[in-house]
Amino acid sequence: MPRGYCVSTTESGSYDLAELTRAECSVISLSHVSRQYTGRGETVRALDDASFSIVAGEWVAITGPSGSGKSTLVNMIGCLDRPTSGELKIDGHNVAQMTPTELDRFRADKIGFIFQQFHLIPYLSALENVMLAQYFHSMTDETEARASLERVGLGHRASHLPSELSGGEQQRVCIARALINNPPILLADEPTGNLDAANQQIVANLLRDLHAQGHTIVMVTHDPEMASLAQRRIALSHGKVFCHPMGAPVVMLRRSTDRS
Ligand SMILES: Nc1ncnc2c1ncn2[C@@H]1O[C@H](COP(=O)(O)OP(=O)(O)OP(=O)(O)O)[C@@H](O)[C@H]1O
Ligand SMILES: [Mg+2]
Numbered sequence: 001m002p003r004g005y006c007v008s009t010t011e012s013g014s015y016d017l018a019e020l021t022r023a024e025c026s027v028i029s030l031s032h033v034s035r036q037y038t039g040r041g042e043t044v045r046a047l048d049d050a051s052f053s054i055v056a057g058e059w060v061a062i063t064g065p066s067g068s069g070k071s072t073l074v075n076m077i078g079c080l081d082r083p084t085s086g087e088l089k090i091d092g093h094n095v096a097q098m099t100p101t102e103l104d105r106f107r108a109d110k111i112g113f114i115f116q117q118f119h120l121i122p123y124l125s126a127l128e129n130v131m132l133a134q135y136f137h138s139m140t141d142e143t144e145a146r147a148s149l150e151r152v153g154l155g156h157r158a159s160h161l162p163s164e165l166s167g168g169e170q171q172r173v174c175i176a177r178a179l180i181n182n183p184p185i186l187l188a189d190e191p192t193g194n195l196d197a198a199n200q201q202i203v204a205n206l207l208r209d210l211h212a213q214g215h216t217i218v219m220v221t222h223d224p225e226m227a228s229l230a231q232r233r234i235a236l237s238h239g240k241v242f243c244h245p246m247g248a249p250v251v252m253l254r255r256s257t258d259r260s
Contacts, residue, residue, distance in 0.1 A: 026053035026089075027185065027216050028077055033086035034239075035072050046072040048239035049086070056184075059207070059217040061227040064236030070220040071116060071189055073236065077218060078187045079107045090185070108137045112178035116189035116220070118170045120162040126173045127158040130180050137181040148176040153202055167194040175203065179210070186210060188219040192226055204229060 035047040047069045054060050062070050075081040076088060079095050088095050091110060098106060120129050130145040149158050152172040162170050171194045178186060191207070192200040204226065211217055221227050235242045 025055040027056040027058075027091050028054040028218070029087075029089040030077075031087040031089075033076065033083045033088055035069075035076060035081065036084045045239045047076070047083075047241075050241040051086075052234060052241060052243045054216060054218060056216055057211075057214050058232065059211045059230045060219070061230035061233045062218065062220045062236065063222070063227055063233055068236040069239040070236055072239075073241075074187045074189050074218060074220055077185075078111050078113050079103050080113075104136075108181065110183055110185050112181065112183035112186045114171075114174050114178045114186070114188040114191045116193065118162070118174045120170055120173060120177075122162055125159050125161055126154060126165065126169075126176075129162070129173055130177045133177045133180050145176075145180060148180045149173070151179070152176045152206065153199075168196060168199045171195060172199065172203075175206065179206075183215075185216045185218070188217065190220055190222065192221070192223060200226070 030050050030052055033047060033050045034045065037044045037046055050073065062073060064070055072081070076083055077090070079090065082088075082096060090106070093106065095103065095106075120126075121132065124132065126149060127142070127145055130148055131140045131142065134140045134145060146155060146158055149155050152175050154169060154172050154176065157165060157169055157173075160169075162173070165173065171191065175188075175191065178188075186207075188207070192203050195203060200223075207217060207219070208229065217230070219226065219230060227233055232243075
């Protein structure tokens with residue numbers, strides 16, 4: 001099993017080095033996870049016996065041809081769908097054991113989702129779409145919602161409906177909505193799929209900043225340039241997962257009191 005390294009501070013302020021397994025550091029962990037769709041007289045194995053883990057603060061790119069199971073995988077990590085079999089743990093919690101209400105709360109606290117198909121509410125403005133995510137999390141704050149739109153270069157389009165925005169602008173509203181509650185885990189399904197080069201650069205820089213701030217990022221992409229920004233690649237083919245080795249050891253800071 002690959003191992004990571006954990007730099008711990010001691011009470012006296014000095015540092016020691018502990019070696020941890022990836023499973024011990026993992027914030028997302030799949031064990032023999034499958035997702036089948038049954039209908040029209042056939043069964044599609046969209047995800048087939050996937051086992052891997054992603055550690056806190058890691059940036060992972062999910063790649064693979066169309067139909068290979070990428071969206072199926074991120075939808076399950078995002079707790080929008082459940083495995084047909086196998087165990088999925090997010091932040092140490094087995095999502096299968098949560099009630100729908102617990103799952104909604106958990107998702108609102110932990111996960112920001114940038115969807116492949118945007119999923120913006122058509123009769124709400126860009127600003128209101130962002131504020132709706134605040135509402136489901138805790139309280140709305142218009143100033144913060146405006147700042148989130150400005151961060152993705154859309155301050156001047158805050159009052160526009162999705163139908164009055166270009167595909168790239170809708171994608172950026174989706175990003176502002178995903179970031180508004182500062183979730184520790186960010187899931188992005190083709191975050192630059194609809195963007196021109198300039199806007200792709202804006203999103204790439206945003207993701208770089210978020211990664212530097214310690215967010216865990218799982219990003220589906222067809223774009224080799226975007227994939228190269230991630231620390232690790234997980235490739236899918238016909239629902240099967242192929243994990244590429246880590247480019248660098250996992251180094252995390254933690255307090256010695258966290259160690260039991
Ligand atoms: N609700 C569903 N019912 C039946 N089959 C489905 C359903 N959703 C997805 N599939 C099938 O599962 C497989 C994986 O789909 P998925 O959307 O995960 O692919 P993807 O890798 O995200 O593709 P793309 O790059 O085109 O977005 C495909 O063969 C798809 O047709
Ligand atoms: Mg997809």
